[in-house]
Every structure is written in structure tokens, then in C-alpha cells.
Amino acid sequence: MNTADFRYTTNDRAREENAGKTPVRFIDRERAAKVRNFHRSFAEYEPTPLHSLNDLSRKLNVGGIWIKDESHRFGLNAFKVLGGSYAVGKYLAERLKLDISELDFGKLQSGEIKERLGELTFVTATDGNHGRGIVWAANRLRQKSVVFMPKGSSAARLHNIRKEGAEASITELNYDDTVKMAARYAADHHGVLVQDTAWEGYEEIPIWIMQGYCTLIHEAIEQLRGEGQSCPTHVFLQAGVGSFAASVLGYLVAEFGEERPVTIIVEPNEAACIYKSAVKNDGNPHAVTGDLRTIMAGLACGEPSTVAWEILRDYADMYISCPDAVSAKAMRMLGNPLPGDPRVVSGESGAVGLGVLSLIREEQSLQEVAQRLKLNEESRVLIISTEGDTDPEGYRDIVWGG
Template sequence: MRDIESIKYITNEDARKVDNKKASVEFIDKKEVKKVRSFHKSFLEYKVTPLHSLKELSKELGVSNIWVKDESYRFGLNAFKVLGGSYAVGKYLADKLNMDISELSFEKLRSKEIKEKLGDITFVTATDGNHGRGIAWAAKMLGQKAVVFMPKGSSEVRLNNIRKEGAEASITDLNYDDAVRLANKYAHEHNGVMVQDSAWEGYTDIPTWIMQGYATLIDEAIEQIKEEGDIPTHVFLQAGVGSFAGSIQGYLAAEFGSDRPITTIVEPNEAACIFNSVKEKDGEAHAVTGYMPTIMAGLACGEPNIVSWGILRDYADMYISCPDYATARGMRILGNPLKGDPKVISGESGAVCLGMVSLILGDSNLKEIAKKLNINKDSKILVISTEGDTDPISYKKIVWDGAYASI
């Protein structure tokens, strides 16, 4: 019997008092997103990633459409994270050169002339895998060095993929947030540049640039959907520290205003820092501490990004904390689609939103969630598969062998 009680939710309306003053989303408006897209388009590796329409699954679940944005194709790195890391590195270097990033292509940054002006730089970060691989790749492409720290329990495959990009990388015995602190200490002691999507007092510029970098994928997705003559009514977003979710939520608020899609934030039970912060109802961010043994490694983060927290608090409509079987179900559905639907290889942090959509619409015990979100036969739902099989061993255990069963 499925453990439905392990799925918890709270609506924005239930969580906080009405307050007309909301966090600013100016940092991710049309003007800024145009700069981000132009920078990413200057990469030789740039291609718009696929947007899949799951028409048969939509019929099965009783909605008009479900789209999946497939980030496993991003720059050949099997995940979206490189968008944020590369843009933040670009912005940092542009500032160092006293230039606006709109004046710099990635190819220009790679030039011998620019490298001589910049000298040697070491970029430092903490990661479960995807972000660190993106930073390592960007550093290598620019002829610079990267040092990467990974939390306890990180995949050896992800570690080796980071090392293949030329970075110095190691798995620590710390949880994610403590690995971030270790990386920050290393950067200070070795004159390095900390490139992290976590944000704290005194460290907000680079996390903001990373969030801006993520906007490329949602700008692509909305463009692709509009080309079909449509627009999503609902968007589900997974959250770790909240940088990705805050970026997409901020973009939707800036782009659509009060007509924005209804948005749901989804987190693993073991690391639900956004959900727990909202539940406190005091408007403040609250950390989850200790070891976070979820298979959703990319979401196993305990301290909310202070830049994204206000956006998620003020603009999201619902917050869900869920068990690992939700994402395992999503991985299996995407990897074994109904006849006529495309196959999508989605990893543990990539498939949780599709898994939750399938549960909300397919399990009568969760119909109250669908009702509160106003999901019906006319609903058009967008989810984002943020990674492919970045840990192939774990992927096979789940999709082939049925680990983390959802029945």
C-alpha cells in the first residue's frame, strides 16, 4: 500500500498573511534574460533543448497537456546546471574586465588576449555533481582551474565526471551545507573565487547571476510552447536551496505578472527547507540540518538561498514535501512511456515533479491537492527534467530493478 501520508503540502494562502509587498523580480526581467540568452547562444555547444509533449499521459491523467523540458541535452553535460555556472563565471570575468557581459561572447572570453588580461583564476564550489561538473567544464574551456567539494554519499560516477573536466574534486564526510562552508573557506584561504548557488549575508551577487543563468531554459520553454499556440496553466518546480525554482518562479512572475501559471514547489522529505520555512508562517527562511539520505542528491540541501527564498515565499502557490518513491515513479514513467509518447531519460532530481503530477492526478487519496491547485481537464502542465541519468548505476536500480516502489 502506498504511503500517502508521507506526501505533505501547504498552500501559500494557508501559510502566510496577505501582504501586497512582494520580493522584486527585476533581476530576471526581459532585459536581463535577453543578456543571458545572448551569452549562452555564443557557445558553440548551444542548442535549444527539447520540449516533449506527453499527449497520451495527459489523456491518462485527465488533463489537456503535459510538457517536459528535457535538460539532459544541455551542452553535452546531461544536466541544466551549466547554464547558471557558466553565466556566473562570465559575469564575474566581465566585471573583472570592467565590461558588460553583453559585450563579451564566450568565445571572446576564451581568447588568448583576454586570458592574458585575467591571469590565472581558481573557481571553487561545492556540489552533489551537476553544478560542479558545469563549473569544471566552464573553467576548462576558459583555461582556468576548478576545485570542487562534494557532500557525503555523493556518487563516484559524478565525482569522476567532474574530474574528467580537469577539476580537482573530492567527496567529503560533510552534508551539503557544510561542504559549501568548506569550499568557501578554501576559496578565502587560496585566493579562489567561490561560485555557489547558495546565498547568504554578504554573498549574493554570484548566486543571483547563477539564477539569471538558469532563465535560458524557461525562456526557451515558454518560447517553444508559444510556438504551439499555447501557454502553461500550471508549472511544477523541484527545489534544493531554491535557486533553480526561484529563478523560474521569478521569470514567470516578471513575464506574466498576475496572470502567471499556478506554481508548485516540490522537495524531498529529508531536505524540505522551503516547505519547512513556509510552514513556520513567520516569513523567514529556516534550515534543515543533519544528514539528508534522499536519492534526490541534487535537492539534498538544507539552507534556503536568501535571494530565491523571498520569491518562492511570495509567488509560489503550493509547496509539497514528498518521499523518494515519487521521483522513482516519475523516472519509470518517463523512461517507459505510453505508446505514442516520447521516451525521456530523467534522473533522480529531474523526475520528481512528473512523479508528483502522476500521483496527484492518479491517486484518489490526493484529489484534494488537485482541487486546491485547480487542476482539471483544461489544465496544461509544464515540468522540467533538470538532469538525465547522471548516476547510471542508480538509474538502472530504479528503472530496471524497481527500487523505491510506489505501490
């Protein structure tokens, strides 16, 4: 594969300047356990699989590769519902003046709680997976939801959102402007904006969403320990606005401190706002503008979440921007595995971490990257496939058509 469009920058200060620093203020072991207990109260809850790719590990000459497969999450084919459902639960707990630990999902669905809360409308902007999670939770709580999607969004993802009972539409705007539209609509219609990105003056709900994502990494570490693995040495995390990546990294900082895995943030070239912010190296988040054209729809975001950026800036070890072909290759690798490995159906935004790992290990021109990361035959690598084929037609176009 041509690596000319593969870009990276390192954060050489992440380990030195933050040694002994207080971990992320809103993510810790106690909060993660509370979040997971909330998710356990869902009838659909069970940990998603952690697949070990032993044959691929040997081919890429690393000590191990584990794929956390979020296509099994609550029957929704993506991880996003973890954040959305927890944020909705936290919001309702606040309205009821209760702690979230006093409310399981079954209790929130009761007629008594609905009567106390009255009619609510949850509003969000999404490329598909986040919005579907919000709508799924709102529908089960017998509340309304309104969803706005950016131009170019998949018709299949729109259909899945409407199928859950939402009022949903595709706009003529890019993702970031669609977020602004959703915020205006919520303000004008007395709705509750549940957005997975933060900006000045809007941080509480995005923090709740990030806390909700902790369930998946809490599960993954538990599953690794069950296999006799104490901790991965490397974690590849894909980023859109950065909330998912920052959530996982924040958990790893809280759990392992200075012994945490080397963490690599991965984005598509056309929407690499975290990479751009890291390259600017002034400590501030920087936006990418334009149409944000990429097959990785879940990562097609131009403006970093302010809360997420602070974590990624302070604790990530490397930031990578790559072409779409990297993700497409990994989708085919996971869908057509080596004989001894399990098959994983991973969508465009879910597979890119494995694509980057394979490039670094196989391309001679990227050996400097491997050396900087200390990525070698002893490395134990965790990758999170955040979605399955949430756009089945698009998945087939990539996997069949190349």
C-alpha cells in the same frame, strides 16, 4: 502508492498580497534575453527539447503535459551549466570592467583575455551537476577549478568532474557543511567561490547563477508559443536550496504578472527546507539538519538560499514534500512511456515533478490538493526534467530494481 508521507501547505496570500507588486528586482525579460544571447555564443548551444506527452495527459486527465528535457544541455546531461557558465562570464566581465553583452564565450577563451585576467581558481561545492558546469566553463577558459562534494556523492559524478580537469574530492560532510568548506578554501587560497546558494554577505554570484538559469524557461515559453500555447496553467518546480525554482518563478512573474501559472514547489521529505520554511510561516528561511538522505541528490540541501527564499515565499502557490518513491515512479514512467509519447531519460532530481502530478491526479486521498490547485482536465502543465542519468548506475538501480 502510500500517500501517508506526502505533505503540503498552501500560500493563499501569494496572489492577494503581491497583486501589483514590483516583480523580482534582478529577473526580467531584458536580463533573460541578455543571458540567452550569452549562451547562444557557445558553440554547443541549441534549445533543449520540449516534449509533449499527449497520451499521458489523457491518462491523467489533464489538458496537456510538457516536459522540458535538460539532459541535452551542452552535452553535460543537466541544466546546471547554464547558471555556472553565466556566473563565471559575469565575474570575468566585472574583472575586465566590461558589460557581459560585450563578451561572447569565444572572446573569453582568447589568449588576449587570458593574459589580462591571469591565473584564476574557481571553487565550488556540489552534489555533481553544478560543479560539473563550473568546471566545464573554467576548463574552456583555461582556468583552474577546485570542487568539494558531500558524503554519499556518486563516484560517477566525481569522475565526470575530474574528467573536465578539476581538483575534486568527496568529503565526510553533508551538503551545507561542504559549502562552508568550499567557502573557507576559496578565502584561504585566493579563489573565486561560485556557489548556487546565497547567504548574508554572499549574494551577487548566486544571483548571477539564477539569472543564468533563465535561458531554459525563456526557451520553454518560446517553444510553447510555437505550439500555439500562450502560457501553462501549472508549473511544478523541484527545489534544493531553491535557486532553480526561484529563477523560473521569478521569470514567470516578470513575464505574466498576475496571469502567471500556478506554481508548485516540490522537495524530498528528508531535505524539505523550503517546505519547512513555508510551514513555519514567519517569513524567514529555516534549515533542515542531518544527513539529508534521499535518492534526489541534487535536492539534498538543508539550508534555503536567502535570495531564492524571498521569491518562493512571496510568489509560489503550494509547497510539497514527498518520499523518494514518487521520483522513482516518475523515472520509470518517463523511461517507459505510453505508446504515443516520447521516451525521456530523467534522473532522480529531474523526474519528481511528474511523480507529484501523477499522484495528485490518480490518488483519491489527494483530491483536496487537486481542488486547491484547480488542477483539472483543462490544465496545461509544464515540468522541467533538470537532469538525465548523470549517475548511470544509480539510474539503473532505480529503474531496473524498483
